[in-house]
Amino acid sequence: MIDDAVRFKGIYTPNLVPLDAAGAIDEAELRRYTDWLIAKGVHGLYPNGSTGEFTRFSVEERRRIVEIMADQTAGRVPILAGAAEANVRETLRACEYYAGLGVRAVAIVSPFYYKLGPESVYAYFKEIGDNTPVDVTLYNIPMFASPIDAPTVARLANESPRIVAIKDSSGDLPNMMRMIDAVRPQRPDFSFLTGWDPAIMPMLLMGADGGTNAVSGIAPELTRTLYDSVMDGRLDDARQQQYTVLRVFDALFNGADFPEGFRLALRARGFEPGRGRQPLSVKERESHGPIASRIEALLGELGFASE
Amino acid sequence: MIDDAVRFKGIYTPNLVPLDAAGAIDEAELRRYTDWLIAKGVHGLYPNGSTGEFTRFSVEERRRIVEIMADQTAGRVPILAGAAEANVRETLRACEYYAGLGVRAVAIVSPFYYKLGPESVYAYFKEIGDNTPVDVTLYNIPMFASPIDAPTVARLANESPRIVAIKDSSGDLPNMMRMIDAVRPQRPDFSFLTGWDPAIMPMLLMGADGGTNAVSGIAPELTRTLYDSVMDGRLDDARQQQYTVLRVFDALFNGADFPEGFRLALRARGFEPGRGRQPLSVKERESHGPIASRIEALLGELGFASE
């Protein structure tokens, strides 16, 4: 069922961006991290996602991040580039820029800050879909942005051939099924990616094609193995791996505002993420010590050492 | 994986209660419905659930419903009887009464109306667990009642041997996994049942033991087949059946307040549910015609005729 050559497939990694002591993009570390992710078997890269803190960078920095990663990747794996900017015009400019860098597609989050209804969400993506020079992935993350409901996905899939996928971070499995049910008959090339790491296995088993999963930025071996187990029908292995992903996910989310736990974990894998752009209180900095220890212990126990 | 003889397994049916023209329990129709469900292969019966509108009956009526169904069932399938009453003492009296009727276990919803925190939810079930004469299933339905979180389930499972299962209607798959992960090592006899019909297959594949699913009261053939397909490892069949369950579920939920759609559907299967106890406005009654037609058409298309 999920063996369709025309669709996006596999696990894409939404990567954190290492910063240097001055708070600027640490290009060398970002290149090293990119190489490591590819070496560990991720199917694709996803810069400027939520884990990548896209809202905390400037327009120019977002472009620079994709530029560095596209250059370093040099075609070894496809890139899905987060391209949301302040408005449609700016977003389309970003699409053009990323198209020029050779990305496989862009991912565009639904309008955020304002909570828009389905008609406005539709109109936003329709205008983008009509004018983009590169394939577009819808990005649904209702905890942070205006929700993209299943009828809207179906409507856009029917009307906009350049919209080729949805990345859904709601974790709502029946809703993913509703979207698949509504879209796949008309658009067999349309891909469904889950951004909810604790549900990769069940999502794949119910028809999803892959995921964009933050855990893959910390333990790419684990998410790759899980994906392969599901694909090969080794369900007992996959189940055990999915429970492990859940444990890692919970360790990365609990106790610190997202994505601080991922920053701590990246350090545990041997990369220097630097301090994030969101300031931390004294109390937060103090709490990070024990959280980092717990993450390190868990990753060590699972065999994911520092590199 | 889910082949453990000591646990509750399979699909239990939370049944609607047919009412006569005077609004009283229609005993004859309830007996006929009970027989039909058993004949169609449900693994167990679950009177006084949310679909059974337990809050709309009197204390005496709730007992009478279980009495009728236990008598009619005569041990052919196990019964899980909803036993929540106004307070712990009354709930324990109901437990005693249902124990005397030979039910397999009772199901007790978390305290509702007031939204209680985890400590109070724990204390409530602990006192019940310490004094019940019959096995208890926790019933978590956070959209209607105080949530029972995973640490509370684990705590109760560790301390109360008579608490033997949880029925979770949240549909939150990762949370179900957290509960399984926290409880199963210590309590391999503890059963996990999903009350969220659109996710039966993925829940079973991730380790759940069965479900209490309202769709099984309308299309018991379908949920039984789905369960068997999953158990036999026929995943392609199961997936198709799960998508069908989702379509039925959505048809039963959309357009009418729960569980009115189930009442319309029961009529489409050849049973006379009568008018419910919740009054309907003129506008609602008018809207029910088209909803009933759609449900009937869908059930007919799926081969589930009136009997």
Added chain:
Amino acid sequence: MIDDAVRFKGIYTPNLVPLDAAGAIDEAELRRYTDWLIAKGVHGLYPNGSTGEFTRFSVEERRRIVEIMADQTAGRVPILAGAAEANVRETLRACEYYAGLGVRAVAIVSPFYYKLGPESVYAYFKEIGDNTPVDVTLYNIPMFASPIDAPTVARLANESPRIVAIKDSSGDLPNMMRMIDAVRPQRPDFSFLTGWDPAIMPMLLMGADGGTNAVSGIAPELTRTLYDSVMDGRLDDARQQQYTVLRVFDALFNGADFPEGFRLALRARGFEPGRGRQPLSVKERESHGPIASRIEALLGELGFASE
């Protein structure tokens, strides 16, 4: 503005029900508490409200509570009796019973457990309004029960003369204004009572007629004074008193599940509420000591001693 003789006015007290060592209604203490509230100047009494834990008593106990209080009150102040039962028929029976006891009106909470839409909420109250022998107050408490929206209140006010008031515990001031705006022109006799203690003064100033306020069960002097200050146009006094009500309210709500803080506070005023029917964990019982001390200190500081 709020000097209309035909409407319900003033502060009604939703009282806790003292229990004896066996967990039964402590009639003597309930009578003593009733006398004390009247002596302290409450405008009316409101048994079987949310503070009165109506859902934790049996049908018979709810009747007994009103019976005791009506007898003890002997007409000194009006009684608003909570009359919600399992379904319309049972609720109407309660209305008849309370009418026979001479209550001023009944208060009926919107259907709870199930979350009903506006049409079903309308149909429920319409059937009650058409058949009740006693005046009815709608009770809107959206955090616990199906919301009663402003158009539904207007519709019921227009169609059901026996529905004479709404008690709104949402605390949503603009929504209270929307209801007043929609209802008052057609029904100048319809009363608006706020159940949100921190907003009594602004609600009265924007057109509400009074409140049913749990703080008045603990510090009836305070809420009476606040009401009088607003009525007399002494806004600086009223403001200071409203801030005091807020402080008391927060002390009673923080740290313990509602209405445990009110039980602790009642003891601080010299009444013995007994242990509640909702069991408490060891941790909760331990936490109640410090909470009780804080409440006692605050009440002492405000001059509300034990009696």
Added chain:
Amino acid sequence: MIDDAVRFKGIYTPNLVPLDAAGAIDEAELRRYTDWLIAKGVHGLYPNGSTGEFTRFSVEERRRIVEIMADQTAGRVPILAGAAEANVRETLRACEYYAGLGVRAVAIVSPFYYKLGPESVYAYFKEIGDNTPVDVTLYNIPMFASPIDAPTVARLANESPRIVAIKDSSGDLPNMMRMIDAVRPQRPDFSFLTGWDPAIMPMLLMGADGGTNAVSGIAPELTRTLYDSVMDGRLDDARQQQYTVLRVFDALFNGADFPEGFRLALRARGFEPGRGRQPLSVKERESHGPIASRIEALLGELGFASE
């Protein structure tokens, strides 16, 4: 009570930004609109607020908007400039820029997209407060951004003298009172502004100092009169005016995604706002005709003609 010379007071107008046919800032119309608002008696101006769609403009455009309005205002009324940018460093640069333009203060919305906890919200504003060259107003709008809770406001007020006010758009009156109660004793110069138009009068009566109210951009006469009525103690007038504000507010919010209703209303007052940057679907554009008619009728009925 609210007659303290050191605090921000009055109604500030969060203005829409007129766009020309090419979608660029329509400078001439923005200048004309600025003059009109001042002539109508607004106490201050608030560019780059939520009504001003700050997220839909580029960094450069946000600066240009303030520049135009500061130039046009020429000191006639104070300006509160929205200064939130992608991160602390960029936000501080904007603060510096607006300080150079002579604004009275900046307003900085809590971090959005990510939902941050109180410690991170505190750390964000603390770093800004320690480094800003201009007074800062906290902007709490929990429906769109991370909430700023009362203890965090108190903490920041105590530690950061340059943080001088909070603009609260939650509409939660008791919470505003909690903030006032916690802050005013230590910081009598700290100002409390409500961004919730339906509650201006009650907020002022409970101790708030003013508001930043979108309705004042459409009917500045109305909000000015309301403010003056409250200040002068003419409560009956004020009440009637507040109900009128509520009716206008509801007309501007209902039926269209915010702030489209305000754009339609601005046109009804004789200004050409142009098309917004958020695309509209055909269905939305069709629905705007009737909404515009209703708004125009209401404004006409209230005596607010086109100019």
